[in-house]
Amino acid sequence: MSTVPPSEQPDEQPSISDEQLEAFLREAAEGGGTAAPKEPSARARMVTQRLREQGDAPPPGWRTGPALHETNGRTRRRRRLGAALGVLLVAGLAIVAIRPSILLDQLPGASDDKPEAGASVSAAPVTGGGPTLDAPFRGSPARSWAEGADAIELPAAEAVGDMSKDQVEQALRQTKDFLVASNLDPAVRRGGRPAKALSFLDPKQPDMLPDARRALRSPDSENDPVNLFTRFDPDEVRPVGEVVKVRGRMTYEAGKPGQVRVRADYTFVYPMVKAESGESGADRISRTIVRRGLTMVLSDPARWDVTAGKLLVERYDAAYFNVACENEGGFLHPSFPTVAPTDSPPTGEARDPYDLETPLGEVFDGEACGTVTRS
Template identity: 95%
Template structure:
C-alpha cells in the first residue's frame, strides 16, 4: 500500500476498492495469498488526471508517403538530353502519436536532461515544460538550434574534378537558395506557389518541372507537392511566430566529368496552431529533407547555365496526419481524435539527424514519434 497519507494524494481518491482490501486481509490471515495491491505512484496519478482533463482521444498516427521515386538528373552529352532513369521520391513519416513518458515530460516542473539521439549534430539537453505561444520551442531539442536561412551554412568551396572553385560555390549557393525558397519562404509555407524555388531548377531536365507544377496544380497521392515544398493550409493552421528552427549539413563531391554533386540533409521545425482566433494549442511539425543536386558545366552538357538538376529528393514528416490531401501538411494536435489511419509503424525520434534518411522509412506504414 502507498506510504503517502490519503490527505496528500491527488484528489484524495482511493485507488484500492473495499473488495480488494477485504480479500487481501482475508488471504493474509490465512497465511498466504497474493501480495498487497499497489497504488499507482503520485506522479502516475497526476498523469492520469492530466489525460482525463485533456480528453480520451487516442494518439494520432503518421504515414510514409505514397511511393518512392528517384530522379536521375544527369543529362547526356551536349545537344542530347538524358532520360530520367527512375524516380525515388520518399515522402513520409507523418507522425503524431506520443509515448507516455513524453506526457510526463510536459508536466510543469518536469525535465528531460538526456542528450538527444544523433548527438553528433544535435546534442542539447531538453528542459521541462511544453510549448506556449510565447515559447513555441520550449521542451524541444530545437530550441537551441539556429534559425532560418542563416542556419544553412555552406562548406568552404574548393575545386573538385574539373569543376572550379567558383562553380562549386555556385552549386552550393543555389542548393541553399532552393532549400530556403521551398522550406522557409513565409508565403510558400502559407500555401503560395513556390515560383522562386522552381526558378532554380533546370527546365531542360525531363519531367522534373512539369511534374512539380502538376503536383502544385492538381495534388493527389501520386503527385504531392509537399514532397518538395513545405506548405500548410492557411484555413486550417497558422504559424506561431516567424521563427523556423533548422539543423543539418551540406556536402559536395565531384560528379561525372563537368559536374559537381551537392548533398543536403536538413531538418526544419515549424510551430503551428489552429487557424481560428484564440487557439493556443501548439503542434510542432518537423520536416526532414534530403536533396542531391547537380550543377553541370554548360560547355560540356546540354543544360541551362546556372540551373540545378535534381538527382534525388527524400522527405520525412513528423507530427502531421497519416492521411495527406490537398497538397498541404496537416499538423496534428494530440488531444483531437484522429480521423485518418491509426499508427502501425515503428516509433521514430524526429530529432535523430544521424540515421540516414533512407533508413527512416518503412514502406507506407504509419508510426509514432518518441518526442515532439
Template identity: 50%
Template sequence: MSDEEWARFLRAAEQDGGAAAPKEPSADERAARAARVARSAQPEGWRTGPAWREIDGRAARRRRLAAALGLLLAAGLVVVAVRPGLVTDRFAGGGDTRAAQAPATQSADDLPTLKEPFRGSPAAGWADGAAGIQVPEAKPVGGMSEKDVQHALTSAKALLVAANLDPATLRGERPRAALDLLDPLQADGRVMLEKALTDPGTDRDPLWVFSRFDASEVRPAGNVVKVRGRLTYERGERDGQVLVHADYTFVYPVVKADPGGATEVARTVVRRQMTLALYDPAKIRTTPGKLYVLRMEASAGNDDCSRDGDGFLHPQFHSELVAGEDGGGTGRLVDPYDRSKPLDELSQECGTVTRT
C-alpha cells in the first residue's frame, strides 16, 4: 500500500469509526515494494533478447508440438493414416469437429485425377497458392510504426509462401528463402530448424514449419496448391513488439515419381498455426527486420505415421491401401479440413482421416 493509499484509508477509517484497518507496511516491506516497482519500469528484455516468459512459452509449445507430430490421416476407399501435430479454422469458417461421425470412405466419383486433382475435396473452391494468403491492413501497434507492422506482415506471408508453396521446398531442397527471413540469433527458431533440415528427428522436425516431400517418391500433380486461412496481428507484451498469427491449411495433390508416367493422385492436407514476432532492435537484442518464431504447430492428413522423424511428408495412395499397406493410423476418425479448433486442442495420436 502506498503512502497515498494509506492516508486515504486513515481518513475513511476515521469517518467509519475505525473499522477493520489493514496493517501498515513495515519499512522493509515498503523498500521491497519500491524495488519491485523500479524493476517493472525497466524495458523488458532491453538488449538481452526476448523476455523469459516468451522464451518459456516457445519451449512449452515446441515440446507440445514434438509430441503432437506423428498423426497420420486416412483417406480413400480404405483407411489411410494421419498425423496429429500438423489440422481446422478458429478464425475463418470451418466445419464442426465431429470427425467420428463423418463417412470413413470416399466414392469413386470423388477420387482425384490428373485432370481434376481437387475433385471431391472442399479445397476445390479455395484460392490458388499465394493468393490464399491475404495480408491485412497495417496500423501502428505496440510502439511499432505502420511501416514496421507492414514489414512484419509481408515477411510473414513471404515465410509461408517460401515454406509451403515454393517448388524447391516441396521437392525437399533447402528452403533458403524461408530461413533468411528468420533471426539467426534465435537458437530455438532458425538455428533449430537448420539443424532439423540437416539431421531431422522426432525432436527436431523440419515439418514443423516446412512442407517437404521426398522427390524420389512423389512429385506434384500439377502446379496448384490450394490454400485457406487467416493472418492477424497484435501488440506484444511490451512496446517494441508486434506479433503476427498465421493459421493456414494447404492441400497438396501428388503422384508417384514414376518415370513411366504415374496417373494415380493422392492428396496430403497440412494445417499450420504459427506466431511470429518482429522486435524493435532499440529495445530487444535482435537482427533488424528478421522474424522470431514463437509458436510452430502443424498437423498433416494422409502422411505415413510409421515414418515420423525423417523430415518428409509421405502420402499414401489408394492402390497401396487396397494392397494392405499400413500407415500406422488408429481407428480414430479425423477430418483434416476441420478448422473449428486450434491445433493444441486436438488429439496427438495418429488417427484415420475421413477424406483428403
C-alpha cells in the first residue's frame, strides 16, 4: 500500500485549467468524453500558491551560516596567515629568575608560590593588519589594554598580620612606583639611569643596590640591568610614540611578623623602530614584550633593621619576547621581522608572549631562548 496520500501521488497534475474544465463540461453534456481531470488537494494548492508567490524559488534552508566552501576557504587563509607569522616572528626570548642575596634573619624564606598572572588573553590570531607609525599596536592583543601607569591598579588595602592598612597601602603604592620608574620612565627606556627606581630600594639589603649599580655601570652576562629595568639603546632603536601598553595584577599577603609581602606580575608592550628609520620605517616596527614578576617586602622599622619606607627585593623574574637572544651593553635589542638575525638563533619552544596564565617561572622551563608565536 502506498504511504503517499492519494492527492499527492507523484503522477498527479498540479492543477486544471479553465479550458480543461470547460471541455470536460461540454463533453459531459454531450454524453461522452474522457475522465475528469483530478482536482489537487487543498495542501497541494497551498504549496502551489506558495511556490508561485516565491517565483518558483525553493524555500530557504535552516542553515543560516555561510556555505561550506566559504567556511573552508576562510579557514585555509587563516591557517596560512598563522604559518607566515610563525616564520616571520622567529625572534629571541630570554628569561631570568633572580633571587637576591638576603640575610636569613632579615627576610622571610624564599617562597615557591608563583605570583598570580593577570587576565588571560586569547591565543587566537588578532586580525586587522600589522602595526603602523600611527597605530603601532594594530594586530596585537595589547591594542585593547590600558596604557601607562594607570594600567597598574592597586588592590584595596587592608590590614594583614600585624601590619596596618596604611602600611599595606604604602607597600602597594611603592611597588607600583618602582614598576613605573623601572619600566615606564621615558628616560630609562631610552637607556638612562633608573635613579628614581633605585631610590625605592633599601640600602641595608645586602648586595641588592651594589649589584644593580654595578650592572648599570659595567653590564655583562652575569650582571645585566635589563633583569630589573627596561632599557633600549638609543643609538639602535627609538619608541614609536610614548604609549606603553600594560596588563597584569598585584596581590599582597602577610609576611613574617612586622612584614607585608607584595607580588606583582605585569606585561609591558613597547613598539619600537630603528633609530635611523623615518616615515619609510613603518613596515619595520617591532613590538618588544617584557613580562616582569616582582616580590617586594615592606618591613616595620620598629621590628626590623631596615630603612623606614624602603622596599626589600625578595625575588624578581623577567621574560623578554621579540628580542635578540644575546643582549649586550645592558640593553634589550628588539628583533625586526624583515631583518635577518645576527646573533645566535633561538632553539627553545615557541611561546605566546600574551599568555598571562602560565607562571612566569615556567615560561621556558629552563630554556634560555626560544621563539614567539606573535608580537
